[in-house]
Amino acid sequence: xxxxxxxxxxxxxxxxxxxxxxxxxxxxxxxxxxxxxxxxxxxxxxxxxxxxxxxxxxxxxxxxxxxxxxxxxxxxxxxxxxxxxxxxxxxxxxxxxxxxxxxxxxxxxxxxxxxxxxxxxxxxxxxxxxxxxxxxxxxxxxxxxxxxxxxxxxxxxxxxxxxxxxxxxxxxxxxxxxxxxxxxxxxxxxxxxxxxxxxxxxxxxxxxxxxxxxxxxxxxxxx
Amino acid sequence: xxxxxxxxxxxxxxxxxxxxxxxxxxxxxxxxxxxxxxxxxxxxxxxxxxxxxxxxxxxxxxxxxxxxxxxxxxxxxxxxxxx
Numbered sequence: 001x002x003x004x005x006x007x008x009x010x011x012x013x014x015x016x017x018x019x020x021x022x023x024x025x026x027x028x029x030x031x032x033x034x035x036x037x038x039x040x041x042x043x044x045x046x047x048x049x050x051x052x053x054x055x056x057x058x059x060x061x062x063x064x065x066x067x068x069x070x071x072x073x074x075x076x077x078x079x080x081x082x083x084x085x086x087x088x089x090x091x092x093x094x095x096x097x098x099x100x101x102x103x104x105x106x107x108x109x110x111x112x113x114x115x116x117x118x119x120x121x122x123x124x125x126x127x128x129x130x131x132x133x134x135x136x137x138x139x140x141x142x143x144x145x146x147x148x149x150x151x152x153x154x155x156x157x158x159x160x161x162x163x164x165x166x167x168x169x170x171x172x173x174x175x176x177x178x179x180x181x182x183x184x185x186x187x188x189x190x191x192x193x194x195x196x197x198x199x200x201x202x203x204x205x206x207x208x209x210x211x212x213x214x215x216x217x218x219x220x221x222x223x
Numbered sequence: 224x225x226x227x228x229x230x231x232x233x234x235x236x237x238x239x240x241x242x243x244x245x246x247x248x249x250x251x252x253x254x255x256x257x258x259x260x261x262x263x264x265x266x267x268x269x270x271x272x273x274x275x276x277x278x279x280x281x282x283x284x285x286x287x288x289x290x291x292x293x294x295x296x297x298x299x300x301x302x303x304x305x306x
Contacts, residue, residue, distance in 0.1 A: 059295055066292060095295065102297045104232075105239045149236060149298060174237065 001027035001220055003045040006073070006089075008034045008064045013050035013086065013197055020197040021047065024213035034067040043081055045216055046073055050087030050142070050195060060103060060145045061091030070096055082126060082216055083189040087143055090181070090191035099184055099191045100158060101150035106143070107174025115205060116141040116194055117169040118180050122162045125183055127190045130214040136169060137208035139194035146193040148175040148182075158182055166192055224273045224281045227304040228293055231266035236298050240265040269293060273305070281305045 003025075005017045018029045030040050034053075039046070053064035064070065070092070077083045077098050085093035093099045106112055117136050120128055131137070150158065155176055158164060166181035173193075181192030196209025232238045245263035252259060275281040285303045294301040 058293070062292060062295065094297075102295055104237065104298065107237060107239055109239050109243055147237075151297075174239075 001025050001044045001217060002040065002042055003027045003029045003047060004032045004040055004043050005029060005047045005049055006032050006034060006069055007049075008051070008053035008067065008092075010053045010055055011049050011051035011088070013088075013195065016195075016197045017047045017049045017086065020200045020209065021045070021213055024200050024210045025217050032069060034064065034069050036069045037072065039069070039072045039076060043076065044220055045082045045084065046076060047197075048073070048083065048085040048089030048092050049197070050089055053088055053092065056088075056145075059091075059095070061088055061093075061095040064088075064092045065095035074098060077184075077189050080186070080188055082219075084127065084212075085189070085191040086195055086197055087146075087193055090193055091145065093189060093191045098189050099182060100154050101148055101176075101182070103143075103145045103193070104147040104149045104174075105145050106147050106172070108172075111142070111144040112146065112172045113142040114140065114172075116172060116180075118166045118194060119169060121164045121167050122183075124162075125165055125187050125190070125215075126219045127183070127212050127215050128165060130211040130218055132211075134208075134211075137211075138206040139196055139199040139209055140205070141172060141194050142198075143173075143193055146175065147173045148179040148193075150176060161185055165190060166194065224275055224278065224305055226269075226271050226273055226281065226285045227306075228269045228285065228289060229266060229302040229304075230269070230289075230294050230299050231264050231301075232298055233300050238264050278305055 007014045167178045196212045199206040199209035241263040248260045289301045
């Protein structure tokens with residue numbers, strides 16, 4: 001597997017993502033600066049990491065979504081490359097238009113930073129096929145703007161299409177329908193607020209993020 | 224020309240900052256001597272100078288800036304003033 005992790009000014013989970021992907025899949029991972037106008041060739045996965053790109057100024061993810069490298073990510077996503085956006089990465093993917101909806105300020109106004117339990121709503125995606133029968137998983141959450149919002153008709157479409165991949169067991173932030181992570185309609189772009197990159201081996205408190213990366217390997221091995 | 228852009232969350236989108244400020248104003252009311260408030264919305268105002276000298280061209284430019292970057296029209300609405 002060949003993967004790239006994007007790096008924006010203010011990204012702070014970029015190295016976590018690199019280590020998580022390398023450790024779980026043995027993939028070759030390249031770091032790609034946001035000013036790049038091309039991506040490494042033959043990528044299987046692009047990770048848009050968490051952090052505070054551009055200081056969260058204007059809106060979380062707004063300016064990052066318009067950086068040069070994102071134009072290439074949109075092209076790659078449209079060509080079917082897997083794209084995983086975590087936390088700020090999810091916000092960036094929504095701002096870029098690759099995913100529907102938007103992330104609002106947490107309804108409780110507080111930055112929510114804690115381990116969080118999720119149900120896996122769709123096990124048939126390329127990101128979740130390795131989860132087997134496991135009903136709930138633990139990852140960690142760390143954000144101030146994780147409150148997923150979409151207009152009612154958009155929300156209905158997402159639900160009807162099975163695009164909701166992860167749901168909170170206990171809603172920490174007011175997210176519509178307890179949504180923690182969604183895929184695009186093609187199923188190759190996943191955005192999620194919880195961090196699989198902070199939960200990929202037992203020493204981190206949970207290894208429940210690892211099957212997400214294993215799922216991507218399964219897809220490649222089957223191809 | 225000078226542009227002023229007002230951006231607010233759309234009606235129907237929860238404005239938690241507005242709710243918090245509203246709670247604070249209503250909590251302070253009895254002490255400070257002001258009446259109750261409702262429907263508080265917190266938005267943002269951006270001001271900037273434009274190189275364009277034609278008003279309608281400038282308005283079109285600022286609208287494009289709002290749609291591309293300054294506002295997220297999934298959750299926000301905006302109002303433009305150009306003078």
